[in-house]
Amino acid sequence: MAAGKYRRVARRALLLRNFHMTEAQWEDLLIPINMAFFFQSSVEGRVVALYPSPAGPVESLLPLDAWNEIVQQNAILGQLQPDIEALLVNRVGHAREFSQAEYFIAPMDECYKLVGLIRANWKGLSGGSEVWVEIGRFFSDLRLQADNVLE
DSSP: OOTTOOOOOOOOOEEETTOOOOHHHHHHTTOSSSEEEEEEETTTTEEEEEEEETTEEEEEOOOHHHHHHHHHHOGGGGGOOTTTEEEEEEOHHHHTTSSOOEEEEEEHHHHHHHHHHHHHHOBTTTBHHHHHHHHHHHHHHHHHHSEEEOO
């Protein structure tokens, strides 16, 4: 980024109702948990995949073939603003078979807010009930503020 030029902060949140990602595609991304966010890094010149952990954000080595296939099936990902917007994926309920996977275009500060609340509320090995309540509240709030996109 050139000196004196700053990126603005993203504010839009979109719930992607018709997002296409198969189980095999998710597995191919090599994300060890069922929650992650993906953004285009202008500094690194590539898509970066991060997932929240009790220790903070953890980078996953993203196989570009898997990512490119998902982008081809979801044109809206081509509209992500580098460095300030991310695809935020929540598959926690889907993995436990009590809700559908959710896909959002979300501001990066919201993604890091999720990381922070997990870090602040995690207890023991499984996180404890409080962290799961906070994660549920986070996604409920994001759903309320998000515009629905049927793409």
